[in-house]
Amino acid sequence: MLPARGRNGRKSRILALPVSRGRAVCRRVIGMHTAWDTVGDGEFFCPACGGDRNYQRLTGRRRFVLLGLPVVPRGTAGPVIQCAACQDFFDPDVLDHPTTTRLSAMLRDAVHTVVLAVLSTGGTTSRTTLDTAVATLRGAGYDDCTEERLVALVDALATDAGRVTEPDCGPGLAIELHEALGPLAPHLAPAGREALLLQGARIALADGPYTPAERDVLTTAGCALTIDTDEVARLLVAARTPS
Structure with a gap:
């Protein structure tokens, strides 16, 4: 408040609003x-x-x-x-950004696609490979997965897509990997993308060293997950080392 002189010579007071209050009044x-x-x-x-x-x-x-x-x-x-x-x-x-429910579904689909892609290179002929694949899918939430169902599904997909005679990761399989993994990759931390690739690698290694077809499929999956090529090669080597 500021002092001032009134007409009668006595001091009077002029009220000065605080700045913040003045602004609030102005806004109203x-x-x-x-x-x-x-x-x-x-x-x-x-x-x-x-x-x-x-x-x-x-x-x-x-x-x-x-x-x-x-x-x-x-x-x-x-x-x-x-x-x-x-x-x-x-x-x-x-x-x-997907909801947590949608993200969980995308991750389940991604695991399913990687498993089928690895098995499509000839993995259904190995009991050890099938056991590893079934365990991986059950861990991802496919509780009713069995070896028989998995073999039937891989055979059906191979017949429909003409993959029976493909020596490596053909165009149809590569497209499926990119469609399933590409939209998911931006929402996964690097460790999550690596873990998904390693799941496929362990299935491929269940019956012995990688075949050229298995390595090609896993490299394509790594590319779809936006993992650097050199890093993919490192991860495929690391997967062979017992934890």
Whole structure:
């Protein structure tokens, strides 16, 4: 408060609002308001909550506000994603990250594809290889997997894709590996991508050293997982060393 002289010569006081309070008053008098409309919803992985949550997709209309009344349109806002739990706002690209449920399903499919790819090189003729493959799939969540079902599936896929006479990882198999592993790779840590490749490597090694076809399949899988070629070669060597 600042002292001042009144007309009668006595001191009077002029009230000075604090800066923060003055700004708050100013915002109530003049400012910008956004009216949000819901244009979609769904489930996503919320970075703030750290888990799967429901969301709303919002678009907004901005208006210049005077004395609390919207008077002049100022364009659009958004779209944005709002978490139904924590109410935080995110850019739409947050939806590119799969939910934990979807990520688990993608990982299961990836393991299944790698196992079938390795077996398609001739692994179904070895009991040891089949035992390792069945154990790998059961560990990934395929509890009802059996050797008989696995052999039948590999035979059916080989017949449909014409892989019976392919000496290595043919174009059809390479495409399947990239389709199953490519979308998953960006969401896995390097250790996770390496572990997936090593699962295939251990199946290939169950009945002895890698065949050229097995090595070709595993190299293609490593490429689909965005693992450097030199690193793939190192991992294939490491898989031969007993832990």
